[in-house]
Amino acid sequence: MKSAPLLPTSAPFAADQIAALNGVIGAATAEQRAWLSGFLAGVQAANDPRAATPAAPPAKRIPLTILFGTESGNSEAVANQARKAAAKLGFAPKLQDMADFTPAQAASVENLLVIAATWGEGDPPQRAQDFYEALLADTAPRFEKTRYAVLALGDRAYAQFCEVGRRIDERIAALGGARIADRVDCDVDYETPANGWIDQTLQKLNEEAGATVSDASVIHVDFVRGGNEPDADAPTRAQPFGATITDHVRLSGSRSTSETYHVAVSLEGAGIQYEPGDALGVVPRNDPELADAVLVASGHAGDTALRSALIERLDITTLTANQAADFARMTGTEVPPAEWLAGRQVIDLLERAPGRLSSEQLSTLLRPLPPRYYSIASSRKAVGEEAHLLVAAVRYQSHGRARSGVASVDITQRSHLDGQLKVFLRPNQHFRLPADPERAVIMIGPGTGVAPFRGFLQEREAIGAVGRNWLLFGHRNYTHDFLYQTEIQDWIKDGLLTRLDVAFSRDQPEKRYVQHALWDARRELYTWLKDGAALYVCGDANQMAKDVHAALLRILADQGQQDEAAAKAELDAIRRDGRYLRDVY
Ligand SMILES: Cc1cc2nc3c(=O)[nH]c(=O)nc-3n(C[C@H](O)[C@H](O)[C@H](O)COP(=O)(O)OP(=O)(O)OC[C@H]3O[C@@H](n4cnc5c(N)ncnc54)[C@H](O)[C@@H]3O)c2cc1C
Numbered sequence: 001m002k003s004a005p006l007l008p009t010s011a012p013f014a015a016d017q018i019a020a021l022n023g024v025i026g027a028a029t030a031e032q033r034a035w036l037s038g039f040l041a042g043v044q045a046a047n048d049p050r051a052a053t054p055a056a057p058p059a060k061r062i063p064l065t066i067l068f069g070t071e072s073g074n075s076e077a078v079a080n081q082a083r084k085a086a087a088k089l090g091f092a093p094k095l096q097d098m099a100d101f102t103p104a105q106a107a108s109v110e111n112l113l114v115i116a117a118t119w120g121e122g123d124p125p126q127r128a129q130d131f132y133e134a135l136l137a138d139t140a141p142r143f144e145k146t147r148y149a150v151l152a153l154g155d156r157a158y159a160q161f162c163e164v165g166r167r168i169d170e171r172i173a174a175l176g177g178a179r180i181a182d183r184v185d186c187d188v189d190y191e192t193p194a195n196g197w198i199d200q201t202l203q204k205l206n207e208e209a210g211a212t213v214s215d216a217s218v219i220h221v222d223f224v225r226g227g228n229e230p231d232a233d234a235p236t237r238a239q240p241f242g243a244t245i246t247d248h249v250r251l252s253g254s255r256s257t258s259e260t261y262h263v264a265v266s267l268e269g270a271g272i273q274y275e276p277g278d279a280l281g282v283v284p285r286n287d288p289e290l291a292d293a294v295l296v297a298s299g300h301a302g303d304t305a306l307r308s309a310l311i312e313r314l315d316i317t318t319l320t321a322n323q324a325a326d327f328a329r330m331t332g333t334e335v336p337p338a339e340w341l342a343g344r345q346v347i348d349l350l351e352r353a354p355g356r357l358s359s360e361q362l363s364t365l366l367r368p369l370p371p372r373y374y375s376i377a378s379s380r381k382a383v384g385e386e387a388h389l390l391v392a393a394v395r396y397q398s399h400g401r402a403r404s405g406v407a408s409v410d411i412t413q414r415s416h417l418d419g420q421l422k423v424f425l426r427p428n429q430h431f432r433l434p435a436d437p438e439r440a441v442i443m444i445g446p447g448t449g450v451a452p453f454r455g456f457l458q459e460r461e462a463i464g465a466v467g468r469n470w471l472l473f474g475h476r477n478y479t480h481d482f483l484y485q486t487e488i489q490d491w492i493k494d495g496l497l498t499r500l501d502v503a504f505s506r507d508q509p510e511k512r513y514v515q516h517a518l519w520d521a522r523r524e525l526y527t528w529l530k531d532g533a534a535l536y537v538c539g540d541a542n543q544m545a546k547d548v549h550a551a552l553l554r555i556l557a558d559q560g561q562q563d564e565a566a567a568k569a570e571l572d573a574i575r576r577d578g579r580y581l582r583d584v585y
């Protein structure tokens with residue numbers, strides 16, 4: 001701590017006063033000195049005959065809790081923006097993660113904004129699960145003293161669109177909460193509706209709660225995707241960085257049933273300071289051939305402006321029930337049944353009634369093209385101003401058509417031809433290595449789920465972390481799909497990787513997955529966890545993460561010789577401890 005400068009003997013005080021003041025100032029902490037300086041400034045201002053008006057009494061600051069439930073950071077970013085806007089308006093906002101909050105705590109606040117994402121098939125984000133279940137339970141508290149509003153984040157491509165936000169909103173109302181603004185359900189382009197919701201809700205809250213605000217029109221919300229606040233001029237989804245592709249290697253063998261690539265991009269000059277665990281957002285381009293097919297089906301072949309919008313800006317693949325209804329209305333045709341939508345895309349819809357939309361109608365029908373995210377598979381300490389990605393090309397057949405994933409095929413098949421990817425950072429504060437380099441880590445990452453763990457291992461190696469590292473990897477075939485095989489085997493040889501378990505599902509008659517490898521290693525796994533290891537899961541959300549979760553519960557029950565409820569309580573405790581972290585998609 002810097003010591004305070006003492007009063008000189010020339011100060012306009014008697015010698016004994018100087019000694020007394022020096023005694024106080026010299027021993028004061030920085031906080032006490034700051035207080036003293038404010039106090040003296042206030043005394044001075046009050047006695048200053050030049051001060052025309054007395055200082056205004058401090059505005060009454062209305063407490064406001066902004067509660068978010070997030071998996072990949074969007075809701076947290078919106079909550080952060082709401083906090084900034086609320087603070088500007090004179091509220092006293094407090095940001096709160098559902099992971100660390102209970103319905104009883106929520107019911108005890110007077111002003112509550114809830115921002116919640118939906119995951120899985122209408123499920124809450126993992127860390128919000130306890131809160132969500134407790135809120136829906138019969139034992140949930142009454143919310144009679146709470147004014148509240150809900151913003152729901154989701155994706156219309158999912159059947160259970162914004163289900164979690166919707167249910168939270170309805171539940172709090174049923175429990176007696178006073179809704180101050182209607183819920184807004186946001187699709188993937190959530191920024192503008194979220195912005196409007198923040199604006200409106202704060203104004204209503206201000207009217208109802210009687211906050212003294214300066215000027216409600218001053219809210220300007222700039223969105224950043226992600227949990228923390230990057231530099232003002234860091235690349236964003238709207239203004240991504242054009243990164244040069246420096247490496248592009250197919251890792252899965254030519255006889256593999258999957259197509260997975262290692263792609264390195266240069267971030268030189270980008271101002272992107274990523275940490276292991278973060279993802280890179282990629283702004284993709286649609287397949288020009290599909291854009292041409294859409295032009296033909298909509299009767300606009302040759303419209304070059306429309307073509308470029310279809311490639312660069314609009315989502316020409318995802319098909320939602322809303323779009324099907326809008327299309328039927330625009331063309332005077334029948335709305336297709338819900339089952340018809342499964343496995344179909346925009347092109348299939350347009351072909352139901354070809355050439356019937358104006359180009360404006362087509363543009364309104366289509367959603368904006370959302371970015372895709374890829375876990376960063378490197379550490380800056382090891383690779384410098386680069387980021388490595390591991391991308392599996394999505395290709396499948398449905399309803400007689402060959403279809404391909406927009407971004408994964410753009411990145412792996414098209415972008416590398418002109419050598420550029422448009423990227424921005426999507427930080428993930430909730431998927432970080434332990435701060436303590438001695439803590440052991442267990443990393444479960446089958447398929448592309450291994451990506452962040454390559455970053456973790458590079459980082460642990462670079463900082464000389466002595467904690468043990470255990471990797472569980474799985475894929476289809478050992479010979480074709482062992483991604484980063486040589487590196488992983490070298491890490492085993494030189495001791496960075498303490499343990500490696502693999503599961504190749506198609507190498508034996510019965511399917512073997514990472515959860516089976518986990519079960520086989522249950523005794524060691526339990527010991528590692530008891531010794532304080534942090535456990536990470538990355539990769540497929542639909543099946544793998546659920547199966548691994550179930551395997552963990554079975555292991556805790558088996559090894560801890562306890563019943564299912566006790567095993568669940570133990571895993572919950574590990575999660576609350578920040579030692580069970582998932583990044584699943
Ligand atoms: C935080 C995060 C990290 C990620 N990290 C990685 C990573 O490291 N590596 C990686 O490869 N991906 C990763 N992903 C996934 C990635 O973002 C994309 O979702 C993925 O590449 C597919 O995008 P796409 O544009 O190629 O496919 P899209 O154009 O989005 O198509 C995918 C859609 O096609 C449909 N579909 C796919 N297969 C079939 C089928 N067999 N039958 C019928 N319909 C089907 C489904 O509707 C599916 O949603 C991550 C995602 C998140 C959220």
Ligand SMILES: Cc1cc2nc3c(=O)[nH]c(=O)nc-3n(C[C@H](O)[C@H](O)[C@H](O)COP(=O)(O)O)c2cc1C
Binds near residue numbers: 159
């Ligand atoms: C694997 C996965 C499953 C999802 N499931 C749903 C869903 O069932 N319903 C929905 O409305 N949105 C769903 N979404 C979309 C997310 O809610 C959306 O991306 C949201 O912006 C994420 O917010 P978050 O970053 O705060 O977690 C899903 C997204 C992913 C990647």
